[in-house]
Amino acid sequence: MVKPRWTHSKVMLIADPQMTDDKSYERHWLIMALTKFYSALYMKRNYRHLNYQLKPTDTIILGDLMDNGREWQDDGFFDKEVQRFHTIFPPNNHLHYMAGNHDIGFGQRINATRVDRFEHYFGPTFYTFEKHGFLFVVLDTVSLCSNESAIPLLDNIPQHPRTLLFTHIPLYRAASQTCGPYRRQSRSNWILNEAGYQYQNLVPEHLSNLILDKVKPLLVFSGDDHDYCKVIHRDNVPEMTLPTFSMAQGVRFPGLMVLDLAQEGLSTHLCWLPDQVELFIQYGYLLIFTLVCLFPWRSGTNQPSLSKEELGITQPTTSVGLKKHVLSSLRYVACVAITTYIFCLCMF
Structure with a gap:
C-alpha cells in the first residue's frame, strides 16, 4: 500500500469583502466614488501582498462577495460588477466562493434567479472537496435557513475524520456565550440572535444541531458578523467567525484567517490588517x-x-x-x- 504524500499547506480564509457599490451608502457622489476606490484598493493590495508572502494553496471567500449583489436586477451591470470584483480577487482554480445573504438574499426574499446568476459566475453554493487530507464542506446555510426542504442534501455529505465546515451564517449559540478576547467591537462581546431585512445573525438552533450531527465537523468557520468570535459547541467543536476583509464594513481592523494543514493536524492563525482610517x-x-x-x-x-x-x-x-x-x-x-x-x- 502506497502511503499518501503529505505536504505542509496553507489555506487562506476571507470573509465578507462586500465590495462597495453605488447603493452601499447614501453619500455625495464624490465621497461615494472615493469610498469605492479606496475600499477596493485596500482589499486588492492586501490580497496581493498576502498571496505573495503566504503563497496559500487555496483561498476560500466565506460569502457576501458584493454589498448589493442581491439588489442588482440588470444582469449587464451585475456582469460589470463581477469583473470589478475579479480585479480585486483575480480568479484561479484555487479560489473557492461561498454565497452570502448580500449575494442572493435571505428568507422569503431569496430569488431563484439571483441564485442561478451567482452560480453562473462563482460556482455552486453547496459543495465539498477534499484536499491536504481534509474534507472541506461549503454549506449554503443562507438557503437552508429559508428552505428546509434542502436539508436532505446534508445526507449526501461523505463521512470523513477530518471535516472542516464553512458556513456564511454562524451556528446557533446561547446568548451567554461570549466571543473571547480578540473581538474588536466594544459594543458587545457576543453575537445576538437577531433578524431583520434580508439577514439573520444565527442559524436556528434546531438546524444548527442537525448540521453538527450530520457533518460532524472538526472545526467550523463562519462569516457575516464582520468581527471575530470564537465559541465552543457541543462535543467540543470550535467555531471561529472571521472578521471582514474590508475597511468599509464598520470595523477599524479588518482581518482574515490562515489554516496550516499537515499530517499531524492543523493550526489556525488570526491575522489583522492595518487600520486604514x-x-x-x-x-x-x-x-x-x-x-x-x-x-x-x-x-x-x-x-x-x-x-x-x-x-x-x-x-x-x-x-x-x-x-x-x-x-x-x-x-x-x-x-x-x-x-x-x-x-x-x-x-x-
Missing part, C-alpha cells in the same frame, strides 16, 4: 504639520538681503505678498506630492 488621520496631521512649517519658512526667505542704506528706504513686505509666496510654495508641494502619490498608486 488611522492612516488617513495621520495623513491629515502630516498635512497640517507641513503647512505650519511652511509658513515661517516662507516668511524668512521673503526678507530682502540689502544694505543698511537700502533697508532704510525699502518698503516692508506686505501680507499680500507673503500670502502669494506661501501659496506658491503650497502649489509646488502639492504638485510634487500629488505626482508622487499617483505614481505610487499606479506602481504599487
Whole structure:
C-alpha cells in the first residue's frame, strides 16, 4: 500500500469583502466614488501582498462577495460588477466562493434567479472537496435557513475524520456565550440572535444541531458578523467567525484567517490588517504639520538681503505678498506630492 504524500499547506480564509457599490451608502457622489476606490484598493493590495508572502494553496471567500449583489436586477451591470470584483480577487482554480445573504438574499426574499446568476459566475453554493487530507464542506446555510426542504442534501455529505465546515451564517449559540478576547467591537462581546431585512445573525438552533450531527465537523468557520468570535459547541467543536476583509464594513481592523494543514493536524492563525482610517488621520496631521512649517519658512526667505542704506528706504513686505509666496510654495508641494502619490498608486 502506497502511503499518501503529505505536504505542509496553507489555506487562506476571507470573509465578507462586500465590495462597495453605488447603493452601499447614501453619500455625495464624490465621497461615494472615493469610498469605492479606496475600499477596493485596500482589499486588492492586501490580497496581493498576502498571496505573495503566504503563497496559500487555496483561498476560500466565506460569502457576501458584493454589498448589493442581491439588489442588482440588470444582469449587464451585475456582469460589470463581477469583473470589478475579479480585479480585486483575480480568479484561479484555487479560489473557492461561498454565497452570502448580500449575494442572493435571505428568507422569503431569496430569488431563484439571483441564485442561478451567482452560480453562473462563482460556482455552486453547496459543495465539498477534499484536499491536504481534509474534507472541506461549503454549506449554503443562507438557503437552508429559508428552505428546509434542502436539508436532505446534508445526507449526501461523505463521512470523513477530518471535516472542516464553512458556513456564511454562524451556528446557533446561547446568548451567554461570549466571543473571547480578540473581538474588536466594544459594543458587545457576543453575537445576538437577531433578524431583520434580508439577514439573520444565527442559524436556528434546531438546524444548527442537525448540521453538527450530520457533518460532524472538526472545526467550523463562519462569516457575516464582520468581527471575530470564537465559541465552543457541543462535543467540543470550535467555531471561529472571521472578521471582514474590508475597511468599509464598520470595523477599524479588518482581518482574515490562515489554516496550516499537515499530517499531524492543523493550526489556525488570526491575522489583522492595518487600520486604514488611522492612516488617513495621520495623513491629515502630516498635512497640517507641513503647512505650519511652511509658513515661517516662507516668511524668512521673503526678507530682502540689502544694505543698511537700502533697508532704510525699502518698503516692508506686505501680507499680500507673503500670502502669494506661501501659496506658491503650497502649489509646488502639492504638485510634487500629488505626482508622487499617483505614481505610487499606479506602481504599487
